[in-house]
Amino acid sequence: MFSNAALFSDTLFQLKDNGNLKDLISSTESLLDNLEYKDIISKSLNRENLISLHADLVSKFKEKDTERRLKKFTNEVVSNIKSELSIKTSLSPIEEINLKEIALNRMKISKFNDLVSLIKTYKRIDQRELYGYTVVAERGSFKNASELLKVVRRQLSLVPAFKYYDNPISYISKLKGAGVEDTDIYRLFSKVTYRILNRYGSNVSGGERSEYRLLKKLHDAKDHDILLIDEPESSFDNTFLFESVNSIIKDLSKIMPVVVVTHNSTVGASIVPDHILYTTKTFIEGQLVYDVYFGRPTDKYLYTGCGKEIENYGVQINSLEAGKEPYEKRSSDYENIKS
Template identity: 40%
Template sequence: MKRCDLHIHTVPSVSDRMFTYDKDVLLDYVAKTKLDVIAITNHNLFDYAQYQEIKDALTQIVVLPGIEVDLENGHILVIANNDDGTLFDFNSKCEEVKNLIKTKDDDISYDTFIRIFGDLSKYLLIPHYEKEPKLHKDTIEKLGRNIIAGEVSSVKKFIYMEKEDTELTPVYFSDFRIEKGVTPDKYPVSHTFFDVDQVNVNTLKLCLMDKTKVTLTSEKGIKLFQIFPNGQMLSTGLNIMFGKRSTGKTHTLNAIASRFEGKAKYIKQFELLNTSRSDSEQFENDLKVRQENSAEDYLREFSVIVTDVLKTCSADEDEMKLQKYLEAVMSSAQQSDVNDVFSKSKLFNESDFKELSFDEIKKLINATLTLLESQLYKSLVNKHLPEASLKSLLKELIEQCRKDNVANLYFKEVNNIIKMVKESLQLKSAAPRIPNIDLYQYFINKKKREIFAQVAIAIKKSRTISTEKAGHFTISVSARPFVNATDLKTVGLKQVSLTNAFAKYGNPIQYLDELKAAGVESNRIYKLFAAIDYRILNSSGLPVSGGERSEFNFLQKIKDAILCDILIIDEPESSFDNLFLKNEVNKFIKEMAENMPVIISTHNNTIGGSIKPDYILYTEKKIEADGVHFNIYSGYPTAQTLRDVKGNTIENYEITLNSLEAGEQAYSERKDIYETLKN
């Protein structure tokens, strides 16, 4: 098995942050992490002279030449063989890449990539796959059989890709900047082991074609990965940590969390115990945040209606315009005898040209773009609507939109001329002028307000919006009418008086007007028509107690960990009883451990024993002449002895019994008591 790190940076570039290369750090890194193969893969450049210097200094390992290319908004590693003939050609190709990438925003196209590198079978190509910035799947598909592996950013993603037959072979590398001042305790340990003897591009490619020959540990079939530079391992599944008080368990958990650089879900001891009033309020607030999407989904379409009505003239304004229009028509009829040459001209009472609306055509353009940009259903769409036809339709829609825009510019200009002429004619005539009114729009506005009132009354009726199971809990989200002005404050409008507005709550139109008058922001008004309640119910259908809140919080935190790369839990037994640990916590933890590394510190036999872990760690504190040292012994649950990184051993049976049962004597006494009670 060869330990490989095929993603190392030694030269900063326009695509990378600045750093100062230190050859001594590279030599120390390779030695301390016991690497067998490395590749120098700087961003969009290859430093031939520096590479030769590194290769000459590291004669005991294989050093491969490489480059990390910005390809179509993603990254891809291109790794070559290290013989002299290949190096000369590879260097010239990398120079072309370097000359094309002038800024951090530049990249090269697929066609340019093919033109530069030519026969791709000569190289090992590894795209960013489950790692940002990802190489787009369309580009990977175009590269075809040249892509057999994908780089990941975490152990969790490595596990996922390893399990999925349809996924590429995963590789996990450091992406390490060999930087002056980096100390050994900061060295990355994200390396991949290849089951090969001789190392070159072809043997590595053959190895990557078989997922079983690519692992995170040197031992075949054992799902471990290195967590600390000293060689300490963890299981990719469930790890249990034992140890006496103050022996370094929390210290170790903190160190593990720091290695994941903010991507660890760390549930610390006692953080789930909510007993004070402020904790209770925080619980309710957290719950509201979690279920905000349910409320938004319920009110989303109503918010569109509210926004539209807010842009519409009020009923009073429309009625006033209509009244003035009718009065002017009657007045004009009654005073027909005063009509003169000016009032008889056609422009005197001419109506404005109505500007074209863009709502419909914009919807069509967006719909066409959606069909064109769809990736998941592209073949299905093109089966019925050929891409060429969609592009032709999009072109014509855009052209029509431009024509309509030009027409509106003419309408505006003509309307301005009509307005000026009408005002001039009015100055010279004694006859009353009939004001301009859009009667069609008047009736549209009236209908909008009627529909808004109907929907507003319906939206606040009491009903359950959604229910969701979470273990033995049920999350219930429901809607109801607001009961008073104070109730309206729950939406978060602490500084606005809503007493006058609530007095009109039964009349949606008047209520809307009062909310505007009270100074409520237009984008929040829709939330003040229906109250949204969030409740957590226990298995009996009753609101949860304080202790049950802790249980619910814990289950939610475990579920949230799916977005992280590791789950760390420090003594969950501090917050819960054994039945909950066994029936709920163990179940969720085991499920999480199938997809990501999980590590739990515990003294409890329900967690430590019943859960059946994949790997055990035991912490021990030693005070020596140079200070305090925290030692870690580890191994499989079935092993007779646990071993530290220096090879020292301790008895697994003894430390497990002492940690979980307070020793063999206490265990025997409890066993006798249980037998007596049973009989």
């Protein structure tokens, strides 16, 4: 008897969303309230017409909203009655089915699969140049689960999930099951890598990579208050220092204090510093004493704060050239080679 009741197998009303109508009302209000472009708007749209349009849209929204509320209330009543009837009958009620929603979800999955396939396809997605080097960002597909671990940087077992890499929806489910955070899942579809290219368009060598990193550090230094550089010559050749580093350091010194510690003439002398600081250490009665001499590169003597002096020529020739004798010998050898 209960299963014969009409509501036992009745379907619910489909509730339409009034979002588009709300957007139209909001847009009309924006046109009415805008003061900055009021003259331009009034040339094409009469204000009285806009007011009338707004009133009609609000009236239609009230009508649609009332209809939606009635259907929603009716659905609740019907659902409650169906629930009560289903308890008192041995027959199973027909499950509610929304064919439109099913079709829409299938289309969403299809579009999502197409999107995933697209972002797995190799493409150079960005490139930036810095002092003759080019940093390129490229996308492509992951080859194995080990590459996934490098992205999440956690000890997870992702081998079972990677088996579903070509089935996006199942892949998401398996990643969640393996413990991957929701906020990390999007990063595990397309592999993004970065390469540094030299001026010839080839991948940089180890030495060129170090040069790029130094140039990048110098480039970013402008965002700070002071720049301290400790012996750049220890890792780079003189040509690079002279042609690239010196000019950047000199430019930075115009906007911020720059301190360079060096024993190399290519940096120390060629950069033409504004000031020189030279430190000595001596033992006096068992105590280590430091004296800091300062002055300009062209001064004959450098002085400490307490009045000690030291010959500038000796300081520079010993610090930057390893002494007078090897400096003169190298100079003579270069002349002989040239001749």
